[in-house]
Amino acid sequence: MTATQKTIPGEAAKAPVWRTVANQFLSRPLIVIFVLSIVVASLISPAFLSTRNVFNLLQQSSIIGIISIGMTFVILAAGIDLSVGSVAALGGMIVAILCQDQWPVALAIVAALAAGALLGLAMGSIVALTSVPSFVITLGGLVAIRGLTLLLTDGRPVFGVPEELKFLGAGFIGPVPVVGIIFILVTIAAAVFLRLTRAGRYLYAVGGNADAARLSGVPVMAVVAMTFVVCSTLAAFGGVLLTAWLEVGQPTASAGAELTAIAAVVLGGTSLFGGKGGVFGTFVAVILLSILSNILNLAGVSPYFQQITTGLVLVGTVLLNWFIARRAAPMA
Amino acid sequence: MTIEMQVPALAPTPAGPPLAELRNIYVAFGGVHAVEDVTVDLHAGEVVGLVGGNGAGKSTLIRVLSGAHTADSGEVLINGQRVEIRNPRDAKALGIETIYQTLALADNIDAAGNVFLGRELQSRLGSLDDAAMESATRNVMGRLNPRFRNFKTPVKSLSGGQRQSVAIARAVHFNAKILIMDEPTAALGPAETAQVRELVMQLKAEGIGIFLISHDIHDVYDLSDRISVMLQGKLVGTVRKERVTKDEVLAMIIMGKQPGDVTQSDLEELHG
Ligand SMILES: Nc1ncnc2c1ncn2[C@@H]1O[C@H](COP(=O)(O)OP(=O)(O)O)[C@@H](O)[C@H]1O
Ligand SMILES: [Mg+2]
Numbered sequence: 001m002t003a004t005q006k007t008i009p010g011e012a013a014k015a016p017v018w019r020t021v022a023n024q025f026l027s028r029p030l031i032v033i034f035v036l037s038i039v040v041a042s043l044i045s046p047a048f049l050s051t052r053n054v055f056n057l058l059q060q061s062s063i064i065g066i067i068s069i070g071m072t073f074v075i076l077a078a079g080i081d082l083s084v085g086s087v088a089a090l091g092g093m094i095v096a097i098l099c100q101d102q103w104p105v106a107l108a109i110v111a112a113l114a115a116g117a118l119l120g121l122a123m124g125s126i127v128a129l130t131s132v133p134s135f136v137i138t139l140g141g142l143v144a145i146r147g148l149t150l151l152l153t154d155g156r157p158v159f160g161v162p163e164e165l166k167f168l169g170a171g172f173i174g175p176v177p178v179v180g181i182i183f184i185l186v187t188i189a190a191a192v193f194l195r196l197t198r199a200g201r202y203l204y205a206v207g208g209n210a211d212a213a214r215l216s217g218v219p220v221m222a223v224v225a226m227t228f229v230v231c232s233t234l235a236a237f238g239g240v241l242l243t244a245w246l247e248v249g250q251p252t253a254s255a256g257a258e259l260t261a262i263a264a265v266v267l268g269g270t271s272l273f274g275g276k277g278g279v280f281g282t283f284v285a286v287i288l289l290s291i292l293s294n295i296l297n298l299a300g301v302s303p304y305f306q307q308i309t310t311g312l313v314l315v316g317t318v319l320l321n322w323f324i325a326r327r328a329a330p331m332a
Numbered sequence: 333m334t335i336e337m338q339v340p341a342l343a344p345t346p347a348g349p350p351l352a353e354l355r356n357i358y359v360a361f362g363g364v365h366a367v368e369d370v371t372v373d374l375h376a377g378e379v380v381g382l383v384g385g386n387g388a389g390k391s392t393l394i395r396v397l398s399g400a401h402t403a404d405s406g407e408v409l410i411n412g413q414r415v416e417i418r419n420p421r422d423a424k425a426l427g428i429e430t431i432y433q434t435l436a437l438a439d440n441i442d443a444a445g446n447v448f449l450g451r452e453l454q455s456r457l458g459s460l461d462d463a464a465m466e467s468a469t470r471n472v473m474g475r476l477n478p479r480f481r482n483f484k485t486p487v488k489s490l491s492g493g494q495r496q497s498v499a500i501a502r503a504v505h506f507n508a509k510i511l512i513m514d515e516p517t518a519a520l521g522p523a524e525t526a527q528v529r530e531l532v533m534q535l536k537a538e539g540i541g542i543f544l545i546s547h548d549i550h551d552v553y554d555l556s557d558r559i560s561v562m563l564q565g566k567l568v569g570t571v572r573k574e575r576v577t578k579d580e581v582l583a584m585i586i587m588g589k590q591p592g593d594v595t596q597s598d599l600e601e602l603h604g
Contacts, residue, residue, distance in 0.1 A: 196459040208438045208439050208440035208441065212435075214420065215398070216502075275438075
């Protein structure tokens, strides 16, 4: 047992303001860093908070954001999915090729998502049925699925995207980018699923303690496989939207997306050990990563330096979380 | 004290097929024979104490009935009927509830979430009905541990006794017919232990059959109707409680001796 310092309501009321703020900071560093970065950005450039720039940020964040929401599912169940970049590229290629073959756009999208779901089911089932770490299985997926994607067209991009598809990727409703709306809807749907459904509850139980979940009657294997299906389907969807945005199916697209997605999930406060976190943290983290690169762009900083900064912010935030967890449980 | 009378190792049990019977169970882990050819049974309204030193195979045996793992061979019978228990779900469907030695709680989820884990209450729309689950949990807890207050926090932050209460609440809430309690008082203080003993008496009176497992005969002697003793994976024997003394059971646990075979020097050794 650890003698955790619990704040007693009466005590909190008496505490000085700075302490309340400090406690807030220590319980939610991500939100504080998020707000700080917005303040800094608007100080550097008044244009930062313009409607145009805000929606720009949303648009930039959306595709990697949708992929990161899927990654959150897998990580909540204590897994990892390294194949999302390759699955995204495959989804983007499938939709481009089928549209070129005059398939109806909706059907082409469904086919791309189905391919993602099937690959997720395959990788997820192997992870669930064996004790081989998901890291290894999806590393195989990363390589093999990229190969499959390149094989489809011998490595050539596929040009020409129908108008309806373009609208999904690059269209606007009023001033709002369509991908941004999709990203927000996906996040809300995921949050509702995690918070309000039985399967969502099971996901947390499995991520927290798979053995306890099994003994409680939770179908652990199905839950694990489900997370990979969700992740791969959303990755394929991200790829579809990227093709729609860029108006080209690129077999080499989204390379390295897995690392950005994992970074966003971790930055968003979801534990790599599973069972703790959620999609709103991921949403905020994805936008934060975009804001950071936006700030550095506005300040005219070299993109190489931007990578360094992103890496440092990631490690810094995670260390902060670790420090807070340690403070809360001094004996651990 | 000397033993005059030969005591039958297997006393007659109530009429009718037992509520539960584990027959000729074998379980091995790699080269370790954790359970070898063990047969035990349990009747409605009966408490069977399952005792033996650490590593004797008690938990492994009983986890076969819980569905936590399957036996390499042997049969499980419920009300005289052979049943397949492939997983914990199957066991629960048969009215078998278990308080595991490790408690098997989802640490990151609150008390109500744990009590209903795998059997969540849902609203008509199919969403989790957290309010109903919490109120039901408050009800059970009111009976088991009225001082329990932390309904909103993940069970990780609870004390050992409170966590035990959550595990017990989960086992008794679903109208078990067969209750397995694996070292249920290991993490408890004297007051909480007394509460659990009271609960065992109450559930027994309701006609529930209880396997009460402990490495310490003192934990189960008073409560048990019969006592089954295991040593190194094998069953030493099953005795009616009123026919044996604690010392005789101790000799079974430590030396594997049948009650009638205990000598004066054995007893001296036990107490030496
Ligand atoms: N999952 C497992 N894997 C390997 N060996 C195990 C496992 N569970 C139990 N054992 C071994 O089986 C034997 C019996 O253990 P257990 O049933 O836990 O005993 P008890 O509950 O009587 O203390 C011990 O030797 C133990 O080390
Ligand atoms: Mg044990």
